Amino acid sequence: MSNILIIDDEKAIRKTLSEILSYEGYKIEEASDGEEGLKKFKEKTFDVVLCDIKMPKLDGIEFLDKAREVNPDVPVIMISGHGTIETAVEAVKKGAYDYIAKPPDLNRLLITIRNATDKTNLVAETKVLKRKVSKVDEMIGESGPILRIKETIDKVAPTDARILVTGENGVGKELVARWVHEKSNRATGPLIEVNCAAIPSELIESELFGHEKGSFTSAVKQRIGKFESAHGGTLFLDEIGDMSLNAQAKVLRALQEGKITRVGGDKDISVDVRVIAATNKDLLREVDDKNFRLDLYHRLSVIIIHVPSLNDRRDDIPLLVDKFLGDVCSDYGIAKKSIDPDALEALKTHNWTGNIRELRNVVERLIILSGKNITAEDVYAYVLPRK
Secondary structure, eight states: OOEEEEEOSOHHHHHHHHHHHHHTTOEEEEESSHHHHHHHHHHSOOSEEEEESSOSSSOHHHHHHHHHHHOTTSOEEEEESSOOHHHHHHHHHTTOSEEEESSOOHHHHHHHHHHHHHHHHHHHHHHHHHHHHSSOOOOOOOSHHHHHHHHHHHHHTTSOOOEEEEOOTTSOHHHHHHHHHHHSTTTTSOEEEEEGGGSOTTTHHHHHHOBOTTSSTTOOSOBOOHHHHTTTSEEEEETGGGSOHHHHHHHHHHHHHSEEOOBTOOOOEEOOOEEEEEESSOHHHHHHTTSSOHHHHHHHOSEEEEOOOGGGOGGGHHHHHHHHHHHHHHHHTSOOOEEOHHHHHHHHTSOOTTHHHHHHHHHHHHHHHSOSEEOHHHHHHHTSOOO
């Protein structure tokens, strides 16, 4: 159900429009002048606004200017019984979705509102899709460790040096890999990601190197592996510490010789791939425990980039929160919420065991449960309950 705000100083007009649109299934809010309308516009989320031009306190054009500062994506339809062509042109130039003269033609009004609500939905969907298909998210942070990571990426990205990214779960190791690829000479090539921990050990070789038809029971057709798919680009092996020793041996050969062999095949296939690996484990300890090959470790760790935990970079929390506020509110199609300095300080005291991933979830929780402004009390209520 779409929410519509009707702003008009004539009570009879508001009542008529409200009754018509309510009958059509819309949820209606009313305001008797521009100031009241702007207050409601700031407090609630609307899909469309119907706004008179000639009103006391704040006229329709002034409301339009201020409303676009709050949320430029909400269509504002101007309505007036005193308008001229010049007025209509001025309103549209300032960003009005459309202009309708009083008394409005009912069919035209309903079609215009329907098209406006469709536009609101499309804008929200487009923002989500743009973020999903964007090449890489921004690396947020100005703390010393993050600045050093950015500097290292700038130095090593143009080379083909293999990189081992270390750090706890949720710190953003994948983001480092994406930035290396984005800044490399292989940026126009594919970035292929493999989560080694999510693939059963008996399938990891087929996933990485592919297989020939009939090589095992379920191999009903030939399959191209991730190494071949990443040819000319970058292969990101996430959680490589969970890879089986047998698969490690084949990865080592691929790195040494630049060749792979599909499961069930006997033909060498040349591959041109830059490998970036990531792990949340201490690989040298895994070597001591006979779970990881030392020679593979040395092949992978030409450059080591350690991503710190969020607890080790608490000064970046305000920047990260601001980014997540914008992203989540955009996904929900609402105006970006604000957060008090005291609330940010409270968030800094939390033990972030889930790191960046946990922080984003917490911000989303606060957006859902809090008002237009997130306070320290909201943080204590929904994130840090007092005992």
